[in-house]
Amino acid sequence: MSIAQIIQDAWNRQAKWLIVLRPLSWLYRFGFVVNRHLYLSGLKERYRAPVPVMIIGNITVGGSGKTPLLIQLVKYLQQHQVRVGVISRGYGGQGPFPAQVTLDSEPEMVGDEPCLIVQSTDVPMVVGPNRKASIELLLKNHQLDLIISDDGLQHWALDRQIEWIVLDYNRGLGNQKILPEGYLREPTSRLAHSTVIEHAHHSQSKLNMHLQVAEPYLLNPSFDQAEVFDAKLDYYAVVGIGFPQRFYKTLESMGVQQFQCHEFPDHYDYQIEDLQFEDANPIITTEKDAVKLLPLLKQHPDFQREIWVVPVEAVLSNSCYDILKQQLNELGIALS
Known part of the structure; x- marks a missing residue:
């Protein structure tokens, strides 16, 4: 078993020995806070795309149901005549980047999740670590009303107008510690500043989703x-x-x-x-x-x-669609 798998298992069990990693968590948090401050204060330049950007991400490491949610949102927007495109980091892909994702793209070149997204929706999509370059390539070839970023919540170099955080209610937040002592990418206080979608069959929030098995x-x-x-x-x-x-x-x-x-x-x-x-x-x-x-x-x-x-499909509550309509309306994007 690799070190990564050992730590993943310890996170899931909330093992007590993880406390030895706390100094590294302090270091990670310090670096994260400094980097965020530099971007939000204007000391480091943020890229603002010519069309609105919506980020769908999470504050935890590991799966949260983000990709099925994104696929469902893309289908919904396409049905309502919103011209939507998607960008992603393209984890697991070898590039070269930025790269357009098509129905014929290979996962080893652009990543597995981008291939799944395009195969499910046929949405215009570009992947690469440089989000600005990805957006520019996307807009070079497509007229779009909205760009959805698959992950990138912590990528402060990219300005955004809408943020949705997917929170797996069943998995929870573990020991609520920052990496690597826990599996949080950001403190839990981050949830207060974005739209949080709870992933659970029996959610305590009106903004919720669950996965339906086909x-x-x-x-x-x-x-x-x-x-x-x-x-x-x-x-x-x-x-x-x-x-x-x-x-x-x-x-x-x-x-x-x-x-x-x-x-x-x-x-x-x-x-x-x-x-x-x-x-x-x-x-x-x-x-x-x-x-x-x-x-x-x-x-x-x-x-x-x-x-x-x-196969699974994300089923969103009506409140999710209501708040999406409201957020898009504030950006001047009307659904047909």
């Missing part, structure tokens, strides 16, 4: 397979996401009780050996992982094991 599908179908999902089988749960425990709970909610967990780091670059096991039991995984696995299967057409994919 029927699993085969990533590698063939004519000799029934292609009917059977929850009673034994599965290998192969996941490389920020918070795999959410996926395991999803499997249990679907009636899948027998599965062996095989966890990999977030944005993991899979090899075919990672999918080889002693028996012929099927694999079950997430859509984000499937984006990485599909090119691998094309490279190895003789691979025979079934790989089932569990």
